Amino acid sequence: MQRHLTVPRTARYQQLGEPSAATRQLWLVAHGYGQLAEYFIRHFTSVQALDPVGTVIVAPEALSRFYLSGTSGRVGASWMTSADRLAEIADQNTYLDALLHRLLRTCPPDVRVTVLGFSQGTATVSRWLTHLGGQWRPQQLVLWAGDFPADSEPGAAHQLLQDLPVVLVCGDQDEYMLPPQLLAQAESLRQHGAHVATLGFAGGHALHAATLQQLYEQAITHS
Template sequence: MNDMPDGPRLVTRRTQRTARYAVLGVPVESAQCIWFVLHGYGQLATRFIRKFAGAIPANTCVVAPEALSRFYAEMPRVDGGHLQRVGATWMTREAREDDIADTLSWLDLVYRDVTSQASPAVRVGVLGFSQGVATATRWIASGAVRPTAFVAWAGRPAHDVPDALLAAALANAVVTFACGDADEFLNAQQQRDVVDMLQRVQPHATMASFSGGHQLDGPLLSSLLTLP
């Protein structure tokens, strides 16, 4: 009689790893406002945060955590050219719940690390771009951060976050959905749907648009980074 299993057994274990975040603007110690900004799919923290250059208010520090899973952003090529561009992703559908838990732990660590160096009176904002919007809403709903302002830029809130949790976390926050009028991933109806989602949890949520596609816009970004 053969007692061997028919297929492989998958064993899951937690492990430590090294992660990183990028910082731009005034030093954390002297900042009156800190923005935690979460990049989109296939981006890296250093590339993403460069888009904020020139748009950061004088009293503000911007912190961009990088997602834990990096990958080569192009298909393999014989000449090795695919090795030139690296991106990162917050999660995939594979081991999804593990990725979400690891990401939330990582963002909590970044938050503690940064705010421990800041004034107790510092104001905090959270901005998510594209895929980073879903991650941002999961993080906010988890309770670790209570932002003064939240910007969902060209992305949808996570569908698995209970409205009640997000509503409690954003009860006193200025909430804005920002998107280009020619965004290739969100048409006009989908943009209205996102606004409706946000207004379910924060009735005063508003929309800010600009002329352009799936990208950040400097002038609009500058206005949204100015915390009340």
């Protein structure tokens, strides 16, 4: 018979900038499957440099790491698999709750928070925000090349998404998120009351520097 035991766990995250009374923009960015936060956050270096005093970007790393090929060499991380998925989702929610609490304690009350998930990270941040049950929401949610989970409890999803600005992003050559999927995702989120915008770029399943800068400039405009 399967049983569970809750144990302490050390999580790591990468950070650009230092939270302070001067912080105006806080971004929480979740990497995709097989990535590590130390490399993922490098994509945001030029964004944070636009306002190095007022902007902090934090990339949590998934709790499960593995060798990408064989039994040695490059390492990647995964937010979850199909094995014991509910426990993994609960663990990542606890992790992100604790990280958010730590960061908000050191930022001004009016800091503008953007939550961005890339690929597998889109489901991670969506489930996490839904689990918060309306206790806290970011000012903007960015889902890049991934889905808002279809198995989300409708009432909780509606509570999160009602009037929430959501940006869906993908490249025109993305092998995992095709244009019809993006449009269907946008319509589904609008049915929950989200204010949905879509952004595209020439490229595949990857982050895109100019589009990241565009997202940042939009966040500044609405702050």
